[in-house]
Amino acid sequence: MRQSQLFTKTRREAPKDEVAKNAQLLIRAGFIHKEMAGAYSYLPLGLRVLNNVQRIIREEMNKIGGQELALTALQSPAVWKKSGRWDDEAIDVWFKTQLKGGGELGLGTTHEEPLTALMAEYVSSYKDLPRYVYQFQTKFRNELRAKSGIMRTREFIMKDLYSFSRSEDEFREFYEDCAEAYLAIFKRAGIGDYTFRTFASGGSFSKFSDEFQALSDAGEDTIYLHRGKRIAVNREVYTDGVLAELGISKGELEEVKAIEVGNIFPLGTRFSEALGLTFKDETGAEKPVIMGSYGIGPGRLMGTIVEILADDKGIVWPSEVSPFPVHLIAIAGSNKDVRAEADRLYDLLKENGIEALYDDRDIRAGEKFADADLIGISTRLVVSEKTLAEGGVEVSSRSEGQTAIVPDSTIIQHLKR
Ligand code: ATP
Ligand code: MG
Numbered sequence: 441m442r443q444s445q446l447f448t449k450t451r452r453e454a455p456k457d458e459v460a461k462n463a464q465l466l467i468r469a470g471f472i473h474k475e476m477a478g479a480y481s482y483l484p485l486g487l488r489v490l491n492n493v494q495r496i497i498r499e500e501m502n503k504i505g506g507q508e509l510a511l512t513a514l515q516s517p518a519v520w521k522k523s524g525r526w527d528d529e530a531i532d533v534w535f536k537t538q539l540k541g542g543g544e545l546g547l548g549t550t551h552e553e554p555l556t557a558l559m560a561e562y563v564s565s566y567k568d569l570p571r572y573v574y575q576f577q578t579k580f581r582n583e584l585r586a587k588s589g590i591m592r593t594r595e596f597i598m599k600d601l602y603s604f605s606r607s608e609d610e611f612r613e614f615y616e617d618c619a620e621a622y623l624a625i626f627k628r629a630g631i632g633d634y635t636f637r638t639f640a641s642g643g644s645f646s647k648f649s650d651e652f653q654a655l656s657d658a659g660e661d662t663i664y665l666h667r668g669k670r671i672a673v674n675r676e677v678y679t680d681g682v683l684a685e686l687g688i689s690k691g692e693l694e695e696v697k698a699i700e701v702g703n704i705f706p707l708g709t710r711f712s713e714a715l716g717l718t719f720k721d722e723t724g725a726e727k728p729v730i731m732g733s734y735g736i737g738p739g740r741l742m743g744t745i746v747e748i749l750a751d752d753k754g755i756v757w758p759s760e761v762s763p764f765p766v767h768l769i770a771i772a773g774s775n776k777d778v779r780a781e782a783d784r785l786y787d788l789l790k791e792n793g794i795e796a797l798y799d800d801r802d803i804r805a806g807e808k809f810a811d812a813d814l815i816g817i818s819t820r821l822v823v824s825e826k827t828l829a830e831g832g833v834e835v836s837s838r839s840e841g842q843t844a845i846v847p848d849s850t851i852i853q854h855l856k857r
Contacts, residue, residue, distance in 0.1 A: 451467070489761055551602075574734075578595060600733065639671075658697070769823070775825055818839070
């Protein structure tokens with residue numbers, strides 16, 4: 441894409457009321473637009489990143505047997521009354537609305553109830569299980585605090601997967617597969633080194649659940665971390681008893697701020713019993729299905745990447761989530777040869793399936809570099825009088841900064857590697 445055609449522009453200032461670093465940078469660089477507190481629109485560059493994050497998650501969920509669907513945001517009270525969660529006491533972030541003809545609807549905050557009811561129409565025998573079902577779906581939550589930019593919004597996409605198993609063992613096996621898949625996702629998203637599987641309480645269904653916590657001072661959570669053993673526990677389970685079970689003690693742990701980028705949760709038979717999701721086992725006995733839920737917020741993950749990896753010049757995207765793999769920058773001035781060479785390179789990249797954001801604008805070099813630093817595309821190619829004279833194009837990485845001159849003839853090979 442030619443940058444001269446991109447409708448968004450970078451800005452020097454973020455809105456005055458915006459306190460979160462992720463939102464300040466993403467707004468200044470033209471990735472998102474703030475509609476109101478807790479609600480952001482995704483602009484072309486931002487949508488590309490969000491789609492990349494979702495692609496990574498989708499690939500990893502498909503690998504462990506996930507089947508994708510899309511449930512409605514509109515929720516009928518009936519199904520939620522069966523589990524007792526229509527009540528504002530049970531879920532305190534509901535957005536609810538009156539229907540004109542009478543009656544009420546809610547906007548889904550999560551989807552255990554409708555999916556369990558739906559599965560009950562398809563599952564009847566042990567042969568129908570296990571099943572793993574997920575979606576990327578817009579959730580609505582009337583969050584009290586919305587000061588963390590895109591990391592806590594009132595409307596957000598969630599990847600929510602639900603597992604339906606016949607036995608505790610079958611459930612556990614998938615639960616561990618999903619935990620591995622989550623670590624793979626956070627690694628591909630560039631925050632693997634910062635993200636820890638963290639013991640959390642499992643509510644009434646199970647002793648533990650797991651959160652995936654990314655270390656950052658912008659985090660709203662506090663966790664206790666054993667760096668050497670890569671064991672972390674959250675506040676709820678930071679007790680001598682639990683720590684002893686994990687073979688660690690308080691003195692060995694660091695108290696750190698972290699962002700919950702995902703979590704996985706045993707549900708037991710709470711929802712299957714409430715909504716009548718049962719199956720006949722090999723002996724013909726009727727049993728409730730054992731469930732688990734597995735969430736990741738792609739928007740929160742995108743915000744977390746910005747919080748953790750940005751430097752004093754702007755955003756730094758890891759290659760798999762970068763809005764474009766390449767930022768091609770022409771420093772041409774009035775030099776027609778440089779312009780022609782940059783145009784030629786842009787076409788060559790396109791022919792080879794490498795999408796570039798091409799800064800073809802007629803502005804000063806300093807401005808182009810400042811914008812490129814702010815936008816944060818992972819690999820930069822510069823064509824200028826100097827690089828022409830040296831017989832190639834200058835390649836650099838946004839995260840490492842070091843540059844190399846690569847001859848035109850091998851640039852495609854170089855980038856593909
Ligand atoms: P938190 O404790 O931070 O409110 P949660 O326990 O409510 O999170 P879940 O209901 O388990 O979170 O949602 C699954 C995932 O969805 C979270 O791990 C997070 O990545 C994301 N998420 C939750 N709430 C929001 C929100 N308001 N805005 C953006 N992403 C969110
Ligand atoms: Mg919450």
